[in-house]
Amino acid sequence: MYIRFLVSLTLLLGLFFVNSNTAAGQQVGVCYGRFGDNLPSPAETIELFKQKNIRRIRLYSPDHDVLAALRGSDIEVMLGLPNRDLEQVASSQSKADMWVQNNVSNYVDDVKFRYVSVGNEVKIFDSYSQFLVPAMENIDRAVSRAGLGDRIKVSTAVDMAVLGESYPPSKGSFKGEVMVLMEPIIRFLVNKKSPLHLNLYTYFSYAGNSDTIGLDYALFTASPGTVSDPPRSYQNLFDAMLDAVHSALERSGGESLEVVVSETGWPTEGGTSTNLENARIYNNNLINHVKNGTPKRPGKEIETYIFAMYDENVKQTPPDVEKFWGLFHPNKQPKYEVNFG
Ligand SMILES: *[C@@H]1O[C@H](CO)[C@@H](O)[C@H](O)[C@H]1NC(C)=O
Numbered sequence: 267m268y269i270r271f272l273v274s275l276t277l278l279l280g281l282f283f284v285n286s287n288t289a290a291g292q293q294v295g296v297c298y299g300r301f302g303d304n305l306p307s308p309a310e311t312i313e314l315f316k317q318k319n320i321r322r323i324r325l326y327s328p329d330h331d332v333l334a335a336l337r338g339s340d341i342e343v344m345l346g347l348p349n350r351d352l353e354q355v356a357s358s359q360s361k362a363d364m365w366v367q368n369n370v371s372n373y374v375d376d377v378k379f380r381y382v383s384v385g386n387e388v389k390i391f392d393s394y395s396q397f398l399v400p401a402m403e404n405i406d407r408a409v410s411r412a413g414l415g416d417r418i419k420v421s422t423a424v425d426m427a428v429l430g431e432s433y434p435p436s437k438g439s440f441k442g443e444v445m446v447l448m449e450p451i452i453r454f455l456v457n458k459k460s461p462l463h464l465n466l467y468t469y470f471s472y473a474g475n476s477d478t479i480g481l482d483y484a485l486f487t488a489s490p491g492t493v494s495d496p497p498r499s500y501q502n503l504f505d506a507m508l509d510a511v512h513s514a515l516e517r518s519g520g521e522s523l524e525v526v527v528s529e530t531g532w533p534t535e536g537g538t539s540t541n542l543e544n545a546r547i548y549n550n551n552l553i554n555h556v557k558n559g560t561p562k563r564p565g566k567e568i569e570t571y572i573f574a575m576y577d578e579n580v581k582q583t584p585p586d587v588e589k590f591w592g593l594f595h596p597n598k599q600p601k602y603e604v605n606f607g
Pocket of ligand 1: 327328347348351361364365366368369
């Protein structure tokens with residue numbers, strides 16, 4: 267009787283926590299890119315995250331001033347390990363252990379790490395691509411050794427260029443030549459029950475194909491059933507692109523994997539259909555939309571990170587559009603209203 271009471275109490279509490287979690291709808295985070303020479307300090311930035319109720323952050327490297335500012339904040343962190351450090355952590359377990367000790371363990375008492383995302387958009391022809399999976403393995407072992415294996419998942423972020431086929435979504439598959447890298451990544455993630463991180467730029471797909479892709483389809487404002495892919499149909503490009511990746515994973519032994527959208531957004535200047543209004547519509551619709559999952563994975567919230575917190579005026583790489591993805595001006599005023607709940 268007593269045991270049964272305890273069991274049902276636990277179930278009840280469990281349900282309560284699950285519910286309060288989804289009701290809060292706090293799954294959408296923001297990427298903190300820092301290629302600007304006019305940006306507010308890390309402390310001011312983390313204050314702005316709190317003020318705007320942004321509960322998750324993606325960092326591209328473990329900058330200690332940022333990690334210090336995150337102490338005690340309760341903001342969940344996707345922590346990047348930059349490409350330039352892949353070789354070092356792949357080369358020895360003790361270097362990976364030091365990386366985790368110095369950049370994670372030192373902060374773990376009052377910073378909530380969710381992932382270490384090892385490498386960003388590593389391409390097969392990058393000189394360091396051979397180090398990616400060994401680096402993931404060493405960092406994963408270091409995280410376990412530090413006693414953090416049940417709290418922090420290790421993954422890597424890929425972009426849509428890994429797909430050969432992406433249309434219709436059910437036909438999604440990876441390019442043959444990327445499998446030399448994707449296959450061990452998928453095997454690692456399946457083993458570790460870690461999600462794949464995916465930088466998903468609906469904007470670039472739309473802008474590169476605006477003769478065939480409607481702006482409304484890219485902005486989540488088209489009619490249901492705009493694209494038919496029996497037995498499913500698609501109302502928006504975001505779902506179609508994400509399901510193409512789900513299909514590709516199913517074809518490659520990764521059907522059990524979850525996908526976290528580690529970057530998406532809409533720029534306000536510098537390209538086709540770039541303006542404040544379209545960016546406002548995209549990001550607000552995105553926040554409402556991701557609660558519901560995709561046609562292939564309905565009802566399952568998609569963990570998502572908007573790119574980016576600020577415009578980044580130091581970015582030199584053309585096209586110019588790269589500089590204008592920010593939600594906020596350097597003076598911390600919103601460029602347009604985005605509601606994080
Ligand atoms: C902490 O991370 C940075 C960025 O990856 C790296 O350069 C540095 O070596 C790391 N610290 C240690 C002790 O490994």
